Amino acid sequence: MARDDKFASIIGSEQAEPANIVIFGASGDLSKRKLLPALAHMHRWNLLGPHSRIIGALRNNWTKSHWINYVHDQLLQYFPDAILNPRSWQRISHKLDLVNGDLADPEMYQRLAEALHEQGGKKNALFYLAIPPSWYECVAKNLKAAGLADEADGFRRIVVEKPFGMDLQSAQDLNQSLQHYFNESQIYRIDHYLGKESVQNLMVFRFANSVLEPLWNRNFIDHVQISVSETLGIGYRAGYYETSGALKDMIQSHLLQVLTLVAMEAPLTLDADDVRDEKMKVLRAIRRISVDQVKNIAVRAQYDAGNAGGVDIPAYRDEAGVAADSNTETFAAVKFHVDNWRWQGVPFLLRTGKALPDRVSEICIRFKAPPQTLFDLHDGNVLNNELIFRLQPDEGMLLSMTAKQPGLSTDLRAVQLDASYGMDGSGMPEAYETLFHDVLLGEAGLFSRADEVEESWRIVEPIMKAWAAEDASISTYTAGTMDIDGMQELMHDCEGDWRNLSAKHA
The missing domain is CATH 3.40.50.720 (NAD(P)-binding Rossmann-like Domain)
Structure with missing residues (x-):
């Protein structure tokens, strides 16, 4: 062909x-x-x-x-x-x-x-x-x-x-304004992440295959990690980024949307409102956070000078257009809980940052360890059972399991089943092509409804308030590293450690 x-x-x-x-x-x-x-x-x-x-x-x-x-x-x-x-x-x-x-x-x-x-x-x-x-x-x-x-x-x-508002109130005001001039069915709030082929495939993987449905719940999944790591700094975007930061730029919009696709129940049909109704149920089920709890479930940091992806990057505060005393976060990680029947007690850990070691976007579903330990599953570099959705680069799915090393010993090793979405290296439709096409066809399933946007702002608003009230200077990390204070504390009560985003396909 x-x-x-x-x-x-x-x-x-x-x-x-x-x-x-x-x-x-x-x-x-x-x-x-x-x-x-x-x-x-x-x-x-x-x-x-x-x-x-x-x-x-x-x-x-x-x-x-x-x-x-x-x-x-x-x-x-x-x-x-x-x-x-x-x-x-x-x-x-x-x-x-x-x-x-x-x-x-x-x-x-x-x-x-x-x-x-x-x-x-x-x-x-x-x-x-x-x-x-x-x-x-x-x-x-x-x-x-x-x-x-x-x-x-x-x-x-x-x-x-995007950005569709800068907080809950501004998002509500903008929704009311647009809906005054256009019907909700005419408004397409774009999130280019939902146009990615691998993100769209989440729904197909979830609901067109029965093999994992019995495992897709609190009984077998220990936690979920959703990560977006970028090697670049802010470049020319200081004017926008200084008023946004990693929490607003990525977690409030892109990563919460991806979370809903991982956690949602099967919609009645693929009609846009049926799909968005199920996503809304997930957003409403996310456990509300009080301002005084933020220090226990959220971490932020700002990159300092270093080298990421082979490129020397100045400290964020030395970038053109950035205030010398800026406390804008370039890295953010948050632990959420979805309090419903399927996901009660399963942490969803979302993290994103700039000037990190590798450009990687992925979803990691980490399964619980077997109930009885016959083998040392933590020996050496053996991984727990994980299902990885790679969003970039090398879009695809990766299932990691444990097997015996060849030979007379009982040493263990990780084996991987790798399913790439690529087409002989020729690439796939870009997100904006898919989204343009859907708008022209009147397909709204990949676009956010007004209530989704407002609920996402409602979820992160306590974190925004807590960070805005902090007097101390933000902690820093060296560009090109993941040495970020407080990250490990978010893994409390989770099986294993943060997935190593620097290890390609590992």
Whole structure:
């Protein structure tokens, strides 16, 4: 099977209806690195409806030719295959259009309404808000005023990037604002982690196979570790990161969403609301934390100067745009409990950090030790029974078990069953391709509902308050290490130790 055919068989071949794909902030970093390449990939695999258009909504006073040249230059850097074939680039360039104007100017939205292309009697439109959150309400209000929230002549869907609020109150305010101008069914709150192939496969693995269902509970699982480790520092993102930190940036959104997929019950159907209802049950079952308990269940730290992934990294406080006395955490770990019948007493340990030894994202399901110890399971480097979902790199599943070493002794060793998701090294659809495709099809299962977002903020809010009230300077760790104060205490009452993220496939 040719690579293109194999890719098409994996991503699926359902073509979306023709649509006007409007990108607010079309000349920004997210657009050039993720959105434009994703749309070019989708065009290549014939997933965009015929005569669809990609409309940049720009404050720059660009001409259409300037916009086309800009897209060409970004694709040359981030997806050169799309433009090296002249016919392919010609087809993409014919889809490009733009509307200039200030985001606060109502006349710009009138021009946008006039620019929407009609195909088959419909003016379907997807509005992607690749702009700072402070502009979300303004854009939604003006779209509504221009009649662009009305679905009388085609669907209207608005995609909102994170951060969705910076705390519970701001998230509630933003939900109320967006729902004033658009129906909840029209709002797609994007979490690119849920677009990853390996994350989506969690539901298939859980509910399409019966072999592990009897084991997927408190009787056999000791604890769950969900980890995202990055070697990079904050780079150019100080302006955002100083107001966020690891807890808000990763745990409140991405990792709590992954937790719900691990812990949820089987939905009645794959309908978006059935799936999100089960995820909400998990979020509501997470044990509430009081501010005075935070020191026992959460750890934070900030990277100091060091070397991670072969790159010298300055101390966080020495990064451009970071305050000299900043207490923003670049590492966070939290122990949660899901108080329901299936998971009572099983800790869920979530950790994430920057400037760590390796770039690894994974879910570790660690099973309980056998009830009677006939062998020394902790001898040498023998692992407990673990099921690993690798999210990055080398997406796949890994089942680690214990076996006897060959020979006359009774020494033990770990053996592994490894199932990769890769396609002969050619890669898989990027998360933004999957999510774009789902929005165009009206599939909302991979997007957060309003109550999910608010419940996630409600869960982490006591941790935010406790850390904000701390007077002492934040503890530090050397970039490129996992030497973080307090991490081991979170493993109290858990079988074994933190999984070593530096050991590839181990």
